[in-house]
Amino acid sequence: MATQTALDLSQLLPGFADPTRESQAAFRAIMNATARPGLVADLAAAPTPPAGLNRAAGAAALTLVDQDTPLWLDPGLHGSAAETWLRFHCSCPLVTAQVDANFAIIDAGSDMPALAEFNQGDARYPDQAATLIIMLPALAGGPTLELRGPGIADVTRIAPQGLSPGFWAERAELVAHFQYGIDLKLCAGDQLVSIPRTTRIITTGA
Amino acid sequence: MAYVAVKGGERAITNAHAWLAETRRGNPAVPELSVAQIREQMQLAVDRVMAEGSCHDPELAALAIKQARGDLPEAIFLLRAYRTTLPRFGASVPVExxxxxxxxxxxxxxxxxxxxxxxxxxxxxxxxxxxxxxxxEGGVPAAAPVADxxxxxxxxxxxxxxxxxxxxxxxxxxxxxxxxxxxxxxxxxxxxxxxxxxxxxxxxxxxxxxxxxxxxxxxxxxxxxxxxxxxxxxxxxxxxxxxxxxxxxxxxxxxxxxxxxxxxxxxxxxxxxxxxxxxxxxxxxxxxxxxxxxxxxxxxxxxxxxxxxxxxxxxxxxxxxxDTVEASGFVQHLKLPHYVDFQADLLFLRRLRKEQAAARAAAATTDAMKEAAE
Amino acid sequence: MTAPPTTPNAPANSEERYYNYAYLDEQTKRMIRRAILKALAVPGYQVPFGSREMPVPYGWGTGGIQLTAAIIGPDDVYKCIDQGADDTTNAVSIRRFFATVADVATTEDTGAATIIQSRHRIPERPLEDGQVMVFQVPQPEPLRGLEPRETETRAMHAYAEYGLQYVSLYENISAFGRIAGGAGYPVLIDERYLMSPSPIPKFDNPKMDMCPAILLFGAGREKRIYAVPPYTRVRSLDFEDYPFEVQSWEQCCALCAATDSYLDEVVLDDQNNRMFVCSDSNHCATRRAQGHAGPMAGHSLAHLDEEPAQ
Known part of the structure; x- marks a missing residue:
């Protein structure tokens, strides 16, 4: 566990104003997106997070992360206002070892941590696998991905920007061992797209 | 008609609750039992309810016993359901x-x-x-002697x-x-x-x-x-x-x-x-x-x-x-309507009987023909 | 509940409340929400969760109630059925609970509902994209009747070792000439996890295959949540020479003449007189309103259904 230092709350931005109502609304959007990989959830109503987090990633953290879920935070955000904001509003323990995390918040702009280092779940308890919240510049305009699998009637397409060329191959290798695998929440601006481990992806051109 | 009973709806529930309250009170000519009386004079019942209810509160346990008409598993359930709504401040130091x-x-x-x-x-x-x-109703017994x-x-x-x-x-x-x-x-x-x-x-x-x-x-x-x-x-x-x-x-x-x-x-x-x-x-x-x-x-x-x-x-x-709450709930949930499952069973059983009856009849006919032929 | 009446649409957690919005505290909701997301990510797999004691007994829908409490908001329209009917006692009780603790509009109209909580049925009207179906589950483990140990069944799921289930179905065929099991008939989700669909009649199993709605299953006493995302393959187990089949009746619904709905058998007297009526009360009432009339149309049962459940 990373050492927890006292929080400087002087510059703290607010979290949900009405946590009950707002977290319910955000959760439903995230649940719908998780049930339908590729569907874009709109989290524009969520509070403005500090620099370093986008609104969708902040909303996902406020909605899902708490004292029971260790969080691995992108090293680029260590010591930032974003870290203080997450620690205060989510009360979550921060961990430095990837394997200890239930959730991770990753900025695709910095070095992508090795996906295999995150908890891939147990054969008997695949739910223990980590959920990665990955922040991207945009969910459109990048290479097109064809998604198939549970939650998708036939095929759906997304084109997230900002992921390294090898990212999807790395992920494909991990989820090939279903029921092991990591679950992804791609966040850009106000928007979130969910890619659970069951989604089969074909990358089709730049 | 039986069908009506299970389709009772809101009014039936309200009336049942009223009847329950009346039954709980018993004969109104007999003085009402106070929570304090249960707490003080039914201590071992209170203790059991607190133990299995995972909640140390003699007053609430006594109230639960009163509300449950003395049914201790029901009182334990009441206390458990209350306990889950309490905020959690942390864990105590182990008792010595x-x-x-x-x-x-x-x-x-x-x-x-x-x-x-x-x-x-x-x-x-x-x-x-x-x-x-x-x-x-013997009143207060003499105090027990104090050790030297x-x-x-x-x-x-x-x-x-x-x-x-x-x-x-x-x-x-x-x-x-x-x-x-x-x-x-x-x-x-x-x-x-x-x-x-x-x-x-x-x-x-x-x-x-x-x-x-x-x-x-x-x-x-x-x-x-x-x-x-x-x-x-x-x-x-x-x-x-x-x-x-x-x-x-x-x-x-x-x-x-x-x-x-x-x-x-x-x-x-x-x-x-x-x-x-x-x-x-x-x-x-x-x-x-x-x-x-x-x-x-x-x-x-x-x-x-x-x-x-x-x-x-x-x-x-x-x-x-x-766990008494889990066991009591699941055994007693069989009171809830299961007529969808029952209908599925009935359909299967009737079809099975019909087929086996037909098969037996066919076999009997064959036997009869054999006998006739011999 | 001894709670005071709440103002409709009072803000969540207003001081007038004795209890949290939708009853559960926020930390419990987050725990259940995380379990729901993992359940959707691994379809058909049973996620263990820290089920709480609810103010209704285990077996009365504590799993379904916790799921609903974790997802419901004031914009939802909530429908609750038991055995297909909106006016069964326990359905009325649970619907009243959420109307009180979640300031939510309730309905009997399957098409108008955003959340449908159910015990033992899937409505006849096809579910739609945007709807969430919440099932109350007594025993989440499809293999439990064949293997009582959780440690064993969990290993079977881990390695997709479902031979025991096929042997059991085959033994049925030897004993009865066909696959037995009328309700809670096991299904394979996306060709991987064996799942209990809860004790719905197998008549309802095909409704789950490539269904546009989210299907959530909650077992409170057994402390498990599982899910089927929309548009997911749900296959009822069978054999090539003994294909899966659903229940059928020689009669139509006595009230609305439906020939394609699951029927309840109603005993009219002790002279072996029966009538068969739709188990889905909303489906039947809708058809009657459209002018469909069965052989016993106008029977007193029909009038019962016309009173709106509260």
Whole structure:
């Protein structure tokens, strides 16, 4: 566990104003997106997070992360206002070892941590696998991905920007061992797209 | 018409609740029972409800008993449902039963032990003759005589008495031990470690544990138990609030503790020792604490290299079926309508009967034709 | 509940409340929500969760109630059925609970509902994209009747060892000439996890295959949540020579003449007189309103259904 230092709350931005109502609304959007990989959830109503987090990633953290879920935070955000904001509003323990995390918040702009280092779940308890919240510049305009699998009637397409060329191959290798695998929440601006481990992806051109 | 009864809806529910309230009150000519009366004069019922309800609050337990019309599993359920709505501030410091203000303390292993045997308020040597004087509403009994000597402030537990000679296993307490498993926040998981088992037993149904302990005594997973010590009295409960950083006393509660000695084993290459089972319960409940200690020991079979042959040694069997709220709910849910499933069964059974009847008829015809032909 | 009446649409957690919005505290909701997301990510797999004691007994829908409490908001329209009917006692009781603790509009109209909680049925009207179906589950483990140990069944799921289930179905065929099991008939989700669909009649199993709605299953006493995302393959187990089949009746619904709905058998007297009526009360009432009339149309049962459930 990373050492927890006292929080400087002087510059703290607010979290949900009405946590009950707002977290319910955000959760439903995230649940719908998780049930339908590729569907874009709109989290524009969520509070403005500090620099370093986008609104969708902040909303996902406020909605899902708490004292029971260790969080691995992108090293680029260590010591930032974003870290203080997450620690205060989510009360979550921060961990430095990837394997200890239930959730991770990753900025695709910095070095992508090795996906295999995150908890891939147990054969008997695949739910223990980590959920990665990955922040991207945009969910459109990048290479097109064809998604198939549970939650998708036939095929759906997304084109997230900002992921390294090898990212999807790395992920494909991990989820090939279903029921092991990591679950992804791609966040850009106000928007979130969910890619659970069951989604089969074909990358089709730049 | 039966169909109407199950389609009763809102009005039926409201009316049923009104009828229940009326029945609960009984004959209005008889004075109403107060919560304080239950708390003071039905103490052992209150103790059981607190123990299995996992919530130490005699006032609320007494209210639950009143509301449940004396049905203790129902009262336990009421208290549990209330408990889940309470905010959680943290875990107490472990209670020190060695410093218990003992009201009762008995060892069956030794004639005398440091601190002495204290009989206390027990049914043990009462003759079970109905006391008709109580029916005459006898008022306040004479105070029990006070002993000449005061009891020692701390009574060493039998475990500490034995510790020097090493005859009794003494579980090591690791300073960096993880927080104990908490069944009220996490589901049962297997293999279940002893912390999880003990919590389940402490919340478990007294009757179920009693029968399991009894089965073990009779040889179904025999544990040869010997009551090392049973003690009942008050212990202080400490808590360290985050903002203070030091321990404060938050309660003084009655508890019953039992250590059962049971069989020998060489643990971790040590010389042979007595192994033990442990029981601890809120309030005064020796039946529960002793049963718990026997079942705890039985559940250690695998860890102590014994063959698991009987129900009381099987942690999945014991832990999944010991909770009175779960068991009572699931058994009684059969009262709810199941006519969709029943209709599915009926369709299957009718078709099966029709087909088999036809097959038998066809066979009979064939036989008749054969006979006719012969 | 001894709670005072709440103002409709009072803000969540207003001081007038004795209890949290939708009853559960926020931390419990987050724990259940995380379990739901993992259940959707691994379809058909049973996620263990820290089920809480609810103010109704285990077996009365505590799993479904916790799921609903974790997802419901004041914008939802909530429908609750038991045995297909909106006006069964326990459905009324649960619907009242959420109307009180979650300020939510309730409906009997399957098409108008955003959340449909159910015990033992899937409505006849096809579910739609955007709807969430919440099932109350007594026993989440499809293999439990064949293997009582959780440690064993969990290993079977881990390695997709479902031979035991096929052997059991085959033994049925030997004994009865066909696969037995009328309700709670096991299904394979996306060709991986064996799942209990809860005790719905197998008549309802095909409705789950490639269903546009989210299907959530909650077992409170057994402390498990599982899910089927929309558009997911749900296959009822069978054999090539003994294909899966659903229940059928020689009669139509006595009230609305439906020939394609699951029917309840109603005993009229002790002279072996029966009538068969739709188990889905909303489906039947809708059809009658459209002018469909069965052989016993106008029977007193029909009038019962016309009273709106509260």
């Amino acid at each position: 039963t060695e410093h218990m203000a003992v009201q009762r303390r008995v060892s069956a292993a030794f004639k005398d032990i440091p601190g002495g045997q204290v009989l206390g308020p027990t049914f043990d040597y009462t003759h079970r003759l109905l006391d008709f004087k109580l029916a005459a 000597e005061t009891m020692p402030a701390a009574m060493p537990t039998i475990a500490s008495v034995f510790a020097q000679e090493g005859l009794l296993e003494t579980p090591a307490v690791a300073e960096d031990a993880p927080e104990p498993f908490d069944l009220t926040r996490e589901p049962m998981a297997f293999p279940a470690a002893r912390d999880q088992r003990l919590q389940a037993l402490a919340r478990g149904d007294e009757g179920f544990l009693l029968s399991l302990a009894y089965s073990s005594q009779r040889g179904w997973g025999s544990t040869h138990p010997l009551c090392g010590e049973i003690r009942m009295g008050n212990v202080s409960v400490g808590f360290v609030p985050e903002e203070l950083g030091f321990e404060i006393e938050i309660a003084d509660v009655t508890m019953t503790e039992c250590l059962m000695l049971s069989g020998f084993a060489s643990l971790d290459g040590e010389l042979p020792q007595y192994t033990t089972g442990y029981g601890l319960t809120f309030g005064h409940n020796e039946r529960k604490a002793m049963s718990m200690a026997i079942v705890d020991r039985a559940l250690r079979a695998a860890e102590l290299g014994e063959e698991v042959v009987a129900p009381c040694q099987d942690s999945e069997f014991v832990l999944y079926h010991s």
